[in-house]
Amino acid sequence: MSVASRSTIGGLFGGLGSLATKAGGLFGGRRRAVASLAAAVDAQTSHAAHASSARESTPGVSDTHALIEQMLAQGRFALLLREQIIGHLTRDQLERAVVALDEQMSLVPDGDVLVGGWRSEADGPRDQLTPADRIVPVEALYLDRYPVTNRQYQQFVAAGGYEQMALWDAEIWPGILQFVDRSGAAGPRSWSDGTLPRGQEEHPVVGISWYEAAAYARWVGKRLPTDAEWIKAGAWPVASAGARPRQRRYPWGDTMDRACANLWGSRAAGIVPVGEYAAGVSVGGVYQLIGNVWEWTYSDFAPWEVAAGRLQVEGPMKSVRGGAFDTYFDHQCTCQFQSGDSPLARKHNIGFRCAIGACDLASVADNINSGDGNRVPAGGEACVAEVSV
């Protein structure tokens, strides 16, 4: 491997390390997660360097190119669109990364969102705020249009995601060995031999714990959405001065329509591919926020009720949102309804989707510099998208 090549890859991932530091500042309490991301990138660096050393004859630029191509193929475009990385992409790669971002993720504008208590919908619709309600400001973010599919998760498994300890929270390191499939190989609970069930490539991945979801999200350069972010994407609040934000009960409106979501009593009897039920798409174009599978979020379950002693849980619980194909009551699959489960639970009806803060993505020059090796100037000037609505 040439010195130039090492230098290029080192620069690429060295940039990611500093990115992690910056992101740590942005996310505040999520420093450890971001540090894990940096370590994950380091792991990826050493993995790539090791792979590259086997190809001594390959020019250095090709190594970088190949690595970026591999990451694009794996759907890890969010990593490539970071400020410190974007300068290493060719014009074509950048365009493909931006197209992937646009096709696979939806922009959720910043603004306030009403987050209710865990039982708020069970108590029926209300016009007045209750002590359990919170108005939470949300920064602009990109949210996956679809839940993560078996096919996408297969790439994480095949790339050795379960062995890259840096991707995982340190508290779960001793527990990673128990995240196995039917055959005992690393992978979701319903898989076998580390391989997804045949014919279910485009089904949302289920049978994964919160920790597995978080590790995958880090691997693709994203994170799990918070409760407030998830609600904002679905309920699409409209602010009105001096009053609570006007929010939708469901992404498509305020009335349940079983043609819009895969729930108990819908035409499907089980989990369906992520592209179905297009009628239930949110204002921002996000599919299946309601129904098909519950979705892990980054947040804890009912933190205020638990802290106040009104609710007791056996061990920590993470929040899940949106309902699943077997959710029985209409009011338990609204944007506002919250349920929870142990972060170690690997249920047949809990999946996830990923998010990334808009501020974590680099700007992209309107006039991509094509004069010098087709590279984009590092730290480009224009925005990927206008994020304030």
Add this chain to the structure above:
Amino acid sequence: MTRWATVSMDSYRLAKYAVQVPCYVCESGNTFDAELCRDCYAPMALAYQATAQKVHPQMIAVLGAAGAGKTTYLGILADMLSRREDRMQFWARGAFSVTLQQTAMASLARCEFPAPTPCRPDQWNWLHCQVRPTRRRETELIMPDFAGAAVEQEIDHPNAYPVIRPYLTRSAGAIVLLDGADLESGDQSQDFFAMKLMSYLCELDGNPKKGWPARPVAFVFTKADASSTCLDDPTGYAQKRTPGLWRQCQQRLRRHQFFAASVVGASAYEIHLGIRVSVPLRIEPHGVVEPFEWLVEQVAR
């Protein structure tokens, strides 16, 4: 020869009282306007329907220890069957048959479990329904929601509750609910309860051709969301976790099967008046209809 006489109108009214209407369950005589049997507290509507409409429903016993989830199971079973027609058609007969479904579902919708069934027989809910399984004729069924504590008391002290013994004597089959969460925590009380129940039933009617040894019994591990192994393989789970019941079933019952069911996806606890109460965090029924379908199929044979 014809004789004419003058009879006061009161006699006509009294004549109705003179005719005893037998209770459909215990067969003791009741007046024509009785709402509940004076002996066993079974609803007399069952007897009136049998007399007036020539309807003779079969009896299905839903049994289990206190807290096993009988009310929740019956309530959501009725609700699921009445909301879908793809597997089995279901119609409630009489307003009293909807009360159980209404009460249970109202509680679950509020993220609460139904209140425990009181031990007073006059407060028990009865479900009388008409079902039509796929490719079979419609069947009339009765399924009372006995209090678990009353069932336990009747097993330990026969005839403690006048309705339970005659009902079980005439039942065509049974669904026995066992608390899977208790079993998962290592508690053996469910195994002991089931063994005592099997002994009671076989002593009640041990006829090998028509008694309980020949009647179908569905054993259902409830709250199976607590254990994925239970949901995946209830028969294997029974062999490991309820070995006493397993052996009794092999020796005594010719037609039995093990099932696993759950109604909630996860649960937590709330403190109500200083008491820790389990609350469901979401409702997602699994394996609820299958035991009932199997039993109806077996009873129809």
